[in-house]
Amino acid sequence: MRLMFYRYSDHTIEALEMFDNDDKIDLELILALIRHIVLKEEEGAILVFLPGWSDISSLNDLLTAQQMFRSDRFVIIPLHSLMPTVNQTMVFKRPPPGVRKIVIATNIAETSITIDDVVYVIDGGKIKETHFDTNNNISTMTSEWVSLANAKQRKGRAGRVCPGKCYHLYNGLRASLLDAYQLPEIMRTPLEELCLQIKILRLGSIAQFLGKALDPPTEKAVNLAIKNLIDLNALDHSENLTALGFHLARLPVEPHIGKLLLFGALLGCLDPVFTIAASLSFKDPFFIPLGKEKMADMRRRVLSRNSKSDHLTIVNAFQGWEEAKQRGSRCEREYCWDNFLSANTLQMLHNMKGQFADHLMNTGFVSSRDPKDPKSNVNSDNEKLIKAVIVAGLYPKVAMIKPSHSKKRPGVKVYTQADGKVCIHPKSVNAEETEFNYKWLVYHLKMRTSSIFLYDCTEVSPFSLLFFGGDITIQKDEDQETIAVDQWIVFSSPARIAHLVKSLKKELDSLLEEKIRNPAPVDWQNRQSKDCAVITAIIDLITTQDKPTVSSTKGTLWRPAPRGQHTHFKDGNDDDDDD
Incomplete structure (x- = not known):
């Protein structure tokens, strides 16, 4: 093998051997390559492709730490969806003569935008892709090798108006192993929205129709989407659209x-x-x-x-x-x-x-x-009701909050039923929260990256889960009764309150089903109407509910049942309890 590289030093060969085995992008190498271009090559903007925010931020720090790049001869522009819009527009402006523009971007710069003064492209060789793990019903985001199509697009960014150069940071063997194209989106995303479109267009069986696609999704992915739509009451068990499903299919959102x-x-x-x-x-x-x-x-x-x-x-x-x-x-x-x-x-x-x-x-x-019509916003100042509506939309994406006794990481720990211990994403306002009023969160997205993170989460009350979650059941345990949502979110409750909640929940479900079958605005002026009476009673209960805290549940109306007794969560790693 070494005979093929007789022109190169041992140090160079060892560096190449190590380079392709490492999944991490060598930012120091990119820094050295940028210095080489600046010192040895002709004028022209440099475009660096990196997979995500972390790499962009790190390379930006490396560049700004160098005396050379802190001068007014360089304009460094990170390009990412989390960056201010002003940064996005700067990439299109040509700098004055003698000033070199360096753009550090994700794959947004492959096809979404064209920077016409780019002469040099550095392709880090990686791209971040979202996939959907049907086995665990969770989205994942990982940094993967680009496809040949990606590499061709990146190469094409160099020299739009004059000859250019592209540096691909992987060797010929790696290039020969790249896929021709990225995995089609239909094979790596949830299918619920697509399934509803198939049904409203009367295209027949969902599985049979999707099976005719050029790149059909797996049978497991299709079955999971259908199950989720049945749980949402958008499809019945015969795969027919319900009244709710009909309206959901017509809305331009998932x-x-x-x-x-x-x-x-x-x-x-x-x-x-x-x-x-x-x-x-x-x-x-x-x-x-x-x-x-x-x-x-x-x-x-x-x-x-x-x-x-x-x-x-x-x-x-x-x-x-x-x-x-x-x-x-x-x-x-x-x-x-x-x-x-x-x-x-x-x-x-x-x-x-x-x-x-x-x-x-x-x-x-x-x-x-x-959207601000007063008739449709009579309860828009009611924060607890808005949280209840969030439950109605996002259920069953529920997590449980528990106090943490760890000395290293004080605060709270969070669990989901399927995954056990998870983390609130650092971007969330709840990420460093240590005191909650209730023990439950609903979230919009659960994604596995370095850990399993919950994105866009809201603390919610027991009444919100009881009225706007799943089916509720009442059980008598020795000297007390429990009321449960879908048999796994369980609360201790006085018998009278438990039965009252169950009756009101039945009335609410009936009312909502009628409203969805025969859409009409609720007449909030007529407080004596059945519609208004039922909804108002539930709103009053949600709004006036007492506030138990995570750290103490004594003397409160609602108490989560003991974890081992009723509320079933997959065991997580609790080793930090004793730290």
């Missing part, structure tokens, strides 16, 4: 978010729920400037107003933006800058809310195209 929209309309908190749905469908409006991550996290926590909810944090941020905008463009810019918010993203969310209102008005759920 099914859980569609259900969130419908419940926001039915329960009179339309505007804040529209904001939440728009952000979950598109992206949240916060950006993170490099070097100011802690300050951005602090502003996000301030905007949460101790709601212990990422969803309500975005509602608060959006409302603040609307108020600032009314005071003039200067106030709007200052508000967005001070709170690390993207005005472009906020405007996009505003536009999406208008589209949601159009859809719901066309189907009869609301009487106005204005």
Whole structure:
């Protein structure tokens, strides 16, 4: 093998052998390559492809630590969806003569945008892809080798208007092993939204139709999507669309978010729920400037107003933006800058809310195209009700909070039924929270990267889970009764309250089913109507519920049953309890 490399030193050969065995990108090598281009090559912008935020941030730090790159002869522009919009626009501006532009980007710079003055491309060879693990019903994000199609696109970014060069940071053997294309999206994402489209278009059996695709998804992925839609009550057991499924299929969002929209309309908190749905469908409006991550996290926590909810944090941020905008463009810019918010993203969310209102008005759920219509927002100031509507949309994505007795990591530990111990994503306002009012969180996304993380989570009360979660059952245990949601979220309760909740839950389910079959706005003016009476009774219960804490449940109305006795969670790693 060594005879093939007789022209190179032993040091070079050893470096090459080690290079391709390491899954991590060698940022020091990229730094050295950038220095080589700057010192030895002609003028022209440099575009570096890296897989994600962590690598972009690290390379930016390496460059700015060098005296050479801190001079005004260089413009370094990190390009990522979490970066401020001003950074995104700077990439298109040609720098003055004698100034070299260095862009550090993800694969967004492959096809989504064209930077016409790029002459040199450095291809790190990796890309971050989201996959869906059907065995564990969880999304995963991993850094993987690019495909040949990716590599060709990256090469094509070099020299759009003059001859250019592309440096691929992998050897010929690795290049020969690359796949021709990325795995098709239909084979690596959840299929619920697609399944609903198949049913509303009357294309027959979901499995048979998807089996005709050029790259069909696995049978397991299809069956899991159908099961999830049945659990959501969007399909019946014969795979027919229910009334709810019909409306969800017509909404331009994934099914859980569609259900969130419908419940926001039915329960009179339309505007804040529209904001939440728009952000979950598109992206949240916060950006993170490099070097100011802690300050951005602090502003996000301030905007949460101790709601212990990422969803309500975005509602608060959006409302603040609307108020600032009314005071003039200067106030709007200052508000967005001070709170690390993207005005472009906020405007996009505003536009999406208008589209949601159009859809719901066309189907009869609301009487106005204005998301702020007073008739549809009689309960929009009720934070606890909005959290209950979030449960209605996101259930069964539920996690349990437990106090942590670890000396190394004080605070709380979080568990899901399927995975055991998980982590709240560091970007969440709940990531460093140590005191919660209740023991339950609902979340929008669960993803495995370095650990299993919960994204976009909100603390919710027992009544929210009981009324807007799954089926509830009552059991008598010796001297007390328990009430359970889907037989695994279990609370101790006085018998009278348990039976009252079950009766009200039955009335609510019946009412909601009728409203979905025959859409019409709730007449909040007529408090004597059955619709209004049932919903008002439930809202009153949710709003006035006592506040137990994680650390103590004595004397409270609702208590989670002992973990080993009723609430069944997969065992996690609790080794840190004794640290």
